[in-house]
Amino acid sequence: MPHLVGAFTLIGLSGLLALLPNDWGQWLIYDRQAILDGQLWRLVTGHLMHTNGWHFAMNSAGVLVIAWLHGRYYRFGDWWLRLGYLALMTSLGLLVFSPELYWYVGLSGVLHGLILMGALEDIRCSEKTGWLILLGLAIKIGWEQWMGPSAEVVSLIGAPVATQAHLFGALAALPYGLWAFRRKKGA
Structure with missing residues (x-):
């Protein structure tokens, strides 16, 4: 149950910020130049902001799906540590490797990292679903890097989709x- 409290707290916090x-709100988004000028909080807070209600709803649904699929692996503190780590590492990936990306909002990079962490826990616990999730995630991220984002999603959220964030979020989970x-070998 602590994972659901964490999930609903995250959704509530993001909703309040909206x-x-x-x-x-402009003081919270990932803004490349502002971060380089020292506004480091944006490395984390940008992930809590969204372009519109559809963007917020899609990310909120993702949070709930991840909590349902892999919540048994998270205590409340673990949930927030993972979120903070993935937010920071995703933003640093964008900052270092995607200089063309000037602004970013949304949880999608963090969510890609969380789903990979959960899939790896499934595999560690000998659950075959972890391999299926891992394969699906790899195909999705590979497709996005090669073909770009879905035009429908771009239209729905009213902004470009930063597929690099999906990649960096997943890489941060590795x-x-x-x-x-x-840990499994030592157990």
Whole structure:
């Protein structure tokens, strides 16, 4: 149950931030130049912001699906540590390897990392579904890197989809996977 509390807290926090006046919300988005100028909080807070209600709804649904699929692996503190780590690492990936991306909002990069962490836990626990999720995620991210985002999603959220964030979120989960498998051998 703590994972559901974490999931609903994340959705609630993101929803409350959406109610901020637009001028205030602009201080929270991932803005490349502002981060380079020292506004480092944006490395994390940008993931809590969204372009519109559809974007928020899609990300909220993703949070709930991940909590349902893999919530048994998370205690409340673990949930927030993973979120913070993935937000920071996704943003750093964008900052270093995607200089053309000037702004970013949304949880999608973090969600891709969480789903990979959960799939790796499934595999560690000998659940075959983990391999299926891992394969599906690899195909999705590969397709996006090669073909770009879905035109329908771009239209729905009213902004370009930063598929690089999906890649960096998943890549950030890999060190966790190595640690999880070492933990299995030691158990």
